[in-house]
Amino acid sequence: MEFHVNHPILFVLVGIVVAVVLAQSVYFLVKAIRRAKEKGMDMTKIKKTIRSAAIFTVAPAVSIVIAVISLSQSLGIALPWLRLSVVGSLSYEAIAAANAASGMGKTLGEFAGNMDASSYITITIVMTLSIMVGIWLVPVLGKKIQGGLVSFEKKDAKWSGLLQNALFIGMISAFVGYVFCDLSRLWTSENGIFTNSKGESFTSTSGLVPVLVMVVSALIMAVCGLLMKKLKWKWLSDYALPISMVLGMVAALPLTSWLGGAIV
Amino acid sequence: MKNQNMTYMDSVHRDGRIWNLSVMVVLLAFPIVLCVLFGALPNWTGVIKGLIATAPMYWAVGVVETITYIPMLGAGGSYLSFVTGNISNLKLPCALNALENAEVKAQSEDGEIISTVAIAVSSIVTTLIIILGVILIVPLNPILSAPVIKPAFDQMLPALFGALGVVFVSKNIKLAAAPVALMLLAFVFVPALNAGTVGIMVPVGVVFTLIYARILYKKNWI
Numbered sequence: 345m346e347f348h349v350n351h352p353i354l355f356v357l358v359g360i361v362v363a364v365v366l367a368q369s370v371y372f373l374v375k376a377i378r379r380a381k382e383k384g385m386d387m388t389k390i391k392k393t394i395r396s397a398a399i400f401t402v403a404p405a406v407s408i409v410i411a412v413i414s415l416s417q418s419l420g421i422a423l424p425w426l427r428l429s430v431v432g433s434l435s436y437e438a439i440a441a442a443n444a445a446s447g448m449g450k451t452l453g454e455f456a457g458n459m460d461a462s463s464y465i466t467i468t469i470v471m472t473l474s475i476m477v478g479i480w481l482v483p484v485l486g487k488k489i490q491g492g493l494v495s496f497e498k499k500d501a502k503w504s505g506l507l508q509n510a511l512f513i514g515m516i517s518a519f520v521g522y523v524f525c526d527l528s529r530l531w532t533s534e535n536g537i538f539t540n541s542k543g544e545s546f547t548s549t550s551g552l553v554p555v556l557v558m559v560v561s562a563l564i565m566a567v568c569g570l571l572m573k574k575l576k577w578k579w580l581s582d583y584a585l586p587i588s589m590v591l592g593m594v595a596a597l598p599l600t601s602w603l604g605g606a607i608v
Numbered sequence: 609m610k611n612q613n614m615t616y617m618d619s620v621h622r623d624g625r626i627w628n629l630s631v632m633v634v635l636l637a638f639p640i641v642l643c644v645l646f647g648a649l650p651n652w653t654g655v656i657k658g659l660i661a662t663a664p665m666y667w668a669v670g671v672v673e674t675i676t677y678i679p680m681l682g683a684g685g686s687y688l689s690f691v692t693g694n695i696s697n698l699k700l701p702c703a704l705n706a707l708e709n710a711e712v713k714a715q716s717e718d719g720e721i722i723s724t725v726a727i728a729v730s731s732i733v734t735t736l737i738i739i740l741g742v743i744l745i746v747p748l749n750p751i752l753s754a755p756v757i758k759p760a761f762d763q764m765l766p767a768l769f770g771a772l773g774v775v776f777v778s779k780n781i782k783l784a785a786a787p788v789a790l791m792l793l794a795f796v797f798v799p800a801l802n803a804g805t806v807g808i809m810v811p812v813g814v815v816f817t818l819i820y821a822r823i824l825y826k827k828n829w830i
Contacts, residue, residue, distance in 0.1 A: 347646045357641060364634050365691055366735050368627045372684050373728035375623070376721045379616050385718060393706045393722055397729040400705060404698040404768075405734040407761045409741030410752050416745070425742050429735055430635060431693040435804060440662045447657030461648035468639045469650055470658035477670025478690030479632050482678065483625040486686050489678045490617070497715045503825055506783070508714050509776075510821035511680050512704060513784045514814030515696065516776055519769040521791025521813075522806040528796055557763040558770030565771040566778075581709045585701075585771050592767025593760040600759035 347461035349420025358426040365430055396582040403590055408434075415441070418456040423468060431475045444470035523558045526551030537607065547604030556599050561592025616717060617683060620724075624687030631691050669807060676811045680704075682714065684724030692731040696810065697765060701772050702730040708775060782830055787817040 345353070380390050411434035415424035419441060427437045444467040445452040455463060497504040526546070529538040533548035540546070568584035571577045614622070643649060677695055678686045681703060689699040706726035712718040741748060751757075777784040791813055795801045801809060824830040 345646055347648070353645060354642075357638060361634050361638060362735060362739070364631060366732065368631065368691060369688060369728045369731040369735070371623070371627070372620075372688055372724055373732070375620070376684060376724040376728065379717075380721050380725075383717070385721065389710045389712075389722070390725055393710060393725045394729050396709060397702050397706060397726040398733050400702055401698065401730045401733040402737065404694065404764065405737035406741075406752070407764050408694065408734065409738055409748070410761055412738060412741060413745060413749055413752060421742055421745055425738060426638070428693070429738050430631070430691060433694055433697070436666065440658070440666070443661040444654060444658035447661065448651050448654035461642065461646035462651050463654070465639050465642050465646075465648060466650040466654040466658065468642065469655050470662060472635055472639065473659060474662045474666040475670070475693075476632065476635070477667050478674050479628050479635075481671060481674040482686050482690045483628050485674065486624065486678055486683060487621045489675070490621075490683045490686075493679055493715055494617075504715060505713065506821050506825055506830065507818065508679070509780050509783060510817040511676075511814055512776055513780055513787055514817035515676075515680065515700070515810050516769060516773050517784065517787035517791045517817065518806060518809040518813035519696070519765060520773050520777075520788055521795035521809065522801075522803065523766045523769065523795075524792055525795040525802045525806075528799070553759070554763055554766035558766040558773070561767040561770035562774035565774045569775070585705045588771035589764070589767045592770055593763055596759045596763035596767070597757075600763075605759060605762075 347459075347464065349459050349464065350422065354420070354422035355425075358422045358429075361426055362429050392582055396585070399583060400586045400589075403586065403593065411437075414438075418452045418459070419464075419467065420459070423464070423471075427471055427475075431479065432471075436475055437471060440471040440474045441467050520558070523554045524551075527555060545607040547607065549603040550600075550605045552603050553596060553599050553605065556603075557592045557596045560595040561588045564588040564591050617720065620683045620687075620720070624683065628687055628691060672811045673807065676814050680714070681727065682720045682723040684720060685727040688724070688727050688731055692734065694734070696807070697768065698734065699727050699730055701768055702726050704772065704776075782824065783817070783821055786820050787813055790816060 345351075377390060380387065408428050412421065412424040412428050414434070415427070415437060424437070428434070442452050445455060445463075447470070448463060448466060493504070493507075496507065529546060529548050529551040532538060536548045538546045538548055538550070565584060565588040568580055568588065572580050572584070639650070673695070674690065677689065677700065680700060681689050681695070685699070685703055689695045692699070703723040703726045706722050707714055707719055710718075710722045712722055714723065777788065791809065794809070821830070
């Protein structure tokens, strides 16, 4: 069989893997819903969870499609489809693929349009083995860690609640900090232009864009919270997060044209 | 055969283990099947050099991420999230939002059910949207790659964490003040901290907040 990065058989094989992963999600969904019914949980809560999770997922999922498109230039469509449907994320996959290519003495761009089967398999193996840790480590550690948390809860409920909040706040604080990571361009730029170690140039004010986007989405979320509280608009709780996120993203368009971004 | 003595949580762990190990086998089979079908072998030097350059860091980060995220995702959510990926930018925010709206505790069985439902739905919707994207890649490419809309998707994380952050920070002002201030200063003044290293800073933020929370708790300040 003659190899091509977009050979139909690749789509069939990836389709099989994706179908297995989809089946796992459906299995766990059905299992959780059955348990909820069995223990007499309020099913409107479950329905609300399904609706709001589905709506919230759309924008991030579209950004994953964009990642598939950007990786497909050199790797074809099937492999990025697989890698970003199972475990992967754009930054990890792009680096893993580039490292595999450089292991063969080439850059990823040099493979565009003339990848042979051996190189493709090499890249696939490196990408797959590199990101596999969580898949097998959760079965090893999952029960122990969850069990530990449950016994914490029994021993000291107040500390257990605080611990859970501390975990969430710790994660959120890292991402809030990340939003400010390019702010220093304001005072480290020369003549209004910041150049990084890779030689890429940005406007000095470009680091303000993510900060202001965050402020916009936080304000919209706060307004949604007020509307829910004061006007009793309970229905808004399903949509508050996706609305705030998407409007924040939309605000990035005028903010970027005002404050600038990468200079090409 | 259903074991009557098995709790729901036990069965989640049993099924999760079976599913995750099965997915692992299927994933490893993919390159092997390619070798057979196309009659080709990998470039072993490329594999070894590629793995040396990639695996040590990814595996170290993978171990730390697994330990950090399992307590937040719940049992069912962990098995699913570590198979479908995109945890910090999609699955975990989705589960947090669902727990918040349903007003249930993460460690309760109701919390476990809500986070599993949210993460499963999110995984299904993501998979379906990617399939749609792959089918429509030719007409979609010029639209999604248009420079006009690129800034919006570049700013997805700030938009997501602005909305999520305001909810959690405002409800836990005392607990959040120090970690947010620390991360803010670190990301502003340490040049090595950027989009590529935020994943490594999550466990740092989590450990710092846990220690800080413990001190507040012991001193009865919270």
